[in-house]
Amino acid sequence: MKLDSKSLVLNLLGTDANIQINKKVLLTLKLEEAFFLSYLIDQYKYFEKEGKLRQDGSFYASNMDIALYTTFNNSQIARVKKAGLEKELFRISLEDSRTKSYYYLNFDKILEMIGTEKSNMELAYKSRFDSEKIEIEMNNVEDIDNLKKFTFNELRFYCKENKIKYSGNDKKGDLIKKIIEFKNPVLLEKAHFSTVNDISFTSEQKNRSLRKNAELSNCVSDISLTVSEKSITNQEQINQEKNTCHVHEKFKNKKDKEIENIFHELGINYTDTNEASSLLILKQFDGNKSLLKKYLLSIHNQLKKLTNIKNLAALFSKKLKEIDFILLKQIKNEDENVTKKIEDENKKRETQEKIINISNEQNKIINNFLSLDKNIQKEIIDVAEKKYFKEFPELEKNVVFKKAKENTYFLYLKMLYPKLLDTLKIKYPEILKIGDVI
Known part of the structure; x- marks a missing residue:
């Protein structure tokens, strides 16, 4: 007689036989952290059912038990425990000469995470891009240059979040044009877009040619999109992109000497691309250049620890364009703590x-x-x-x-x-x- 595999699987994978991970928990925390928290909640249920919870609601769990039942190695266990403590999801009490670990779940904090009014999409976006949403200003032509710095995926998420219609065939240039039309259609009259075959939103893609078909009015630099990190790096090696309007040198904005000196200390050229990225980050710090310097030094130190880097300056420029909002928040919090x-x-x-x-x-x-x-x-x-x-x-x-x-x-x-x-x-x-x- 043939077994009913469907019924058997569904019964064997019922709630009593599994560790359940709530969607909002999964989207708020990293996978390891979400699984570890779900494991602790499962342990709490077990001890409560068996009447083995201590009077204060804590329960015992050794690192060996955690390793056996979660398949985490020691470094993973240390990492998820540290993350959970920092986020105040639970407390750990070391007792009996620090040989036993007792866990206290913070149900208020967990409920706050599960009961959030944010949609799963919002939580997924925050998890993916380390920020709750992209803020885009579109007041003048210069803002178009800043828009180019967002990745293809970020622009698609922005369109999705703001209900801007787009198709799967849209390229990066198409998305930018639609966002400008949504935010400030008047700017479309001042700018002409080139047709760009841009699908380069992953770092593995090779160099592609870039066609320029038009110029901005009033001698504004061409807004055609660069399509690979390699082409950006080549521009930086030249140290200056050719200006299609041939703007005279004396009319160019002078670079900020304080920020330029920071780059010189790091041994990196203060290119136009690096300047634009730095000014965007500086805006996040409300113009505080000392916080910007901490951010730049932190990124530089992170990259120096990596091995097999052929071009540190190019990678540094790329990282600046991809703003690290977690690092921003960390530096802001440190500054607020020092100020307080x-x-x-x-x-x-x-x-x-x-x-x-x-x-x-x-x-x-x-x-x-x-x-x-x-x-x-x-x-x-x-x-x-x-x-x-x-x-x-x-x-x-x-x-x-x-x-x-x-x-x-x-x-x-x-x-x-x-x-x-x-x-x-x-x-x-x-x-x-x-x-x-x-």
């Missing part, structure tokens, strides 16, 4: 200085008070004490308070200071002017 720390330290210092100034002022007034005739002092103290004990009657018969008056009279006067000052202002205002203290 400085602000907190300044506030703390200001508070300390204020306390010191108040204390010094009190000391001056008390010293001036003690220089007065003893009878006048007693008269003022009697009035101040009456006011003080009226507000704090429990201290009138307090032994410690009385001893303070006998043994540390100066400190006693500082305790009475608010009432002492009030009395001086009312009965003897001229005393406050002694020694130029007001």
Whole structure:
């Protein structure tokens, strides 16, 4: 008798026999992280069902168990644990001389991820491009040059997200034209597009020729699209693309010297392409060049660690065009933390200085008070004490308070200071002017 393979497979792969990964979790986290979190949730269910959860809701899981049931190696386990801790998806408690690991799931954080109002498409886009969406400005012809820096896939996603109709046969130039028409159709009157056979959106594709059929009006550089990283690199080796309008040198914008110096420190030419990419990144940092420098140094250091690089400068230029939004956010957060720390330290210092100034002022007034005739002092103290004990009657018969008056009279006067000052202002205002203290 032939087995019903369909029924058997569906039953054997039922929920009880599998680790389930929620779609939103998968699209929010990386595959390894999503699988590891799903494994921990599955373990929680098991311990809860068996009545083996600890009172605080934690459960034990060793690295060996994780390796056996997830097939992760040690480096993968370390990586997903670190990522989960950083994202606050769970906590880990090391107990019994750090030999046992107990996990505490953060269900609020997990629910926040699962219950997000963002669509699966939005989450997939964020996961793919490290940003929630592409922001495109289209106010003038110069913005068209910035649009060229987006990849073919990014432009397609942008069209899809903004419901701009396109076909599978559309090339990169076609997508750009449609986006301009969607954002600011007036610009189409100022620019003419060349017919570009551009399907070069992967790094493996070879060099292709580029035809230029038209020029922008008012002597604006041609907006024809480059079609390979190799052609871009060749342009950079020449250090300047020929301007079709032959704009005179004195009318060109001068390069930012600060940014140019950063490139010189890295041993890389500050080409027009690198300048355009840097200015886009600088805009993300709200014009903060110190943050831009951190970004450039970080990218450069990452590339230096790679082996078999034939042209570091060309690869560096390529990486600048593909803005790393995770790195941007990381640098911004570091800067915000440093700024907050400085602000907190300044506030703390200001508070300390204020306390010191108040204390010094009190000391001056008390010293001036003690220089007065003893009878006048007693008269003022009697009035101040009456006011003080009226507000704090429990201290009138307090032994410690009385001893303070006998043994540390100066400190006693500082305790009475608010009432002492009030009395001086009312009965003897001229005393406050002694020694130029007001």
